[in-house]
Amino acid sequence: MASVLTNEPSGSAYGRSRHTHDSEITEVGPGTPCGEFMRRYWHPIEIAERLGERPIEIRVLGEDLVLFRDRSGLPGLITPRCIHRGAPMAFAKVEERGIRCPYHGWLFDTEGRCLEQPCEVADKPAFRERCRQPWYPVLERYGLVFAYLGPLEKKPALPRWAPFENLCPNEKIVPDAASYSVGGDETEEIIPWNWLQDWENTMDPFHVVILHTAFSGPQFNPEMAVMPQVAWHDTKLGMQYTAHREFPDGRTMDRVTHVMFPSLRSVPNIQLSAGIAESMGWLVPIDDTHHRTFHITRMPLDFEGVPLVTAPILEKKWSDMTDEERWKMPGDWEIQKGQGPITLHSEERLGSSDTGVSMLRRKLRTQIQIVANGGDPVGVQLESDAPPMEIGAGNFY
Numbered sequence: 001m002a003s004v005l006t007n008e009p010s011g012s013a014y015g016r017s018r019h020t021h022d023s024e025i026t027e028v029g030p031g032t033p034c035g036e037f038m039r040r041y042w043h044p045i046e047i048a049e050r051l052g053e054r055p056i057e058i059r060v061l062g063e064d065l066v067l068f069r070d071r072s073g074l075p076g077l078i079t080p081r082c083i084h085r086g087a088p089m090a091f092a093k094v095e096e097r098g099i100r101c102p103y104h105g106w107l108f109d110t111e112g113r114c115l116e117q118p119c120e121v122a123d124k125p126a127f128r129e130r131c132r133q134p135w136y137p138v139l140e141r142y143g144l145v146f147a148y149l150g151p152l153e154k155k156p157a158l159p160r161w162a163p164f165e166n167l168c169p170n171e172k173i174v175p176d177a178a179s180y181s182v183g184g185d186e187t188e189e190i191i192p193w194n195w196l197q198d199w200e201n202t203m204d205p206f207h208v209v210i211l212h213t214a215f216s217g218p219q220f221n222p223e224m225a226v227m228p229q230v231a232w233h234d235t236k237l238g239m240q241y242t243a244h245r246e247f248p249d250g251r252t253m254d255r256v257t258h259v260m261f262p263s264l265r266s267v268p269n270i271q272l273s274a275g276i277a278e279s280m281g282w283l284v285p286i287d288d289t290h291h292r293t294f295h296i297t298r299m300p301l302d303f304e305g306v307p308l309v310t311a312p313i314l315e316k317k318w319s320d321m322t323d324e325e326r327w328k329m330p331g332d333w334e335i336q337k338g339q340g341p342i343t344l345h346s347e348e349r350l351g352s353s354d355t356g357v358s359m360l361r362r363k364l365r366t367q368i369q370i371v372a373n374g375g376d377p378v379g380v381q382l383e384s385d386a387p388p389m390e391i392g393a394g395n396f397y
């Protein structure tokens, strides 16, 4: 959608137009173009080890669902109202073979099949088989639970990612759902704005120089103050930028950040340590105005806690900062939240430094249209034995 400049020549704010967001590339509910595109991929929805006795209420892509693990260890994801008479499955209890509704005790397996109806006078298999609780496929990998909310006949294999296969013997993968990568921390996992604001910020290397260094003081490495020469490239899975920096002491560095469809990213270490990125992240829309981030990070075996490779270096933890401190040192959270629940695309004036943002939106629109026209979007692999996907992000000196 083209920007429409409606200001009077004087620039007066009086009488200005109301602006709108671009719904095609931001809204993700069932039946929306972007939502249907998103539903062709697996999305992480929870940290696997959080699944215990109690079902977890999950909102993802605008759908309310209940996630559970039965006592045999199988994860399941079902709609939140019991198909019998609407009781809340968040109050259900798990058993060896599935999850039992608290109201009349119907038992469902992880694919929604009704196995028991204890109040029915006699078991009527034909009736019972018609009582299927709507469900979605779930799989676990890298310590995360992934869900697929799309058409079953199009279900792809759950991808493997090369940097997270073949770990060294002294390494492990640490999953987390903290909001460090948007300037928050582990106290807040619900990010109250549209997912695309966050994702496209990844392709904006210039805000790192200004916001994260010159304006707020160094929140990453102070050497980020060097203005980079930036090139953006298409990749097989999405796009990446290379930010080339020449430091006063003669060192040079190419910082390569990669975003992959539908909403993944791999950002190199923000302390500028050399080598391939040790983490990757998924941005998962909760609905049109909230999202979550999940990351996996390669860490030493004895590491405990949340990896800080994406955490801004602030004097205080973000959740402990006062409003005054956030005003003095705003980070991604303050900026992206301030853009609004969904930013107003029609009022933007994109310049040459926004090339990555424009490119990403254009590529996203193309993928949305491919799905709308019945095609398969980029990066979905139907073969379960497909080789792990390469990422290529890192700080290269």
Ligand code: FES
Binding pocket: 082, 083, 084, 085, 086, 087, 101, 102, 103, 104, 105, 106
């Ligand atoms: S409402 Fe769930 S068994 Fe009746």
Ligand SMILES: [Fe+2]
Binding pocket: 201, 207, 208, 212, 332
């Ligand atoms: Fe940032």
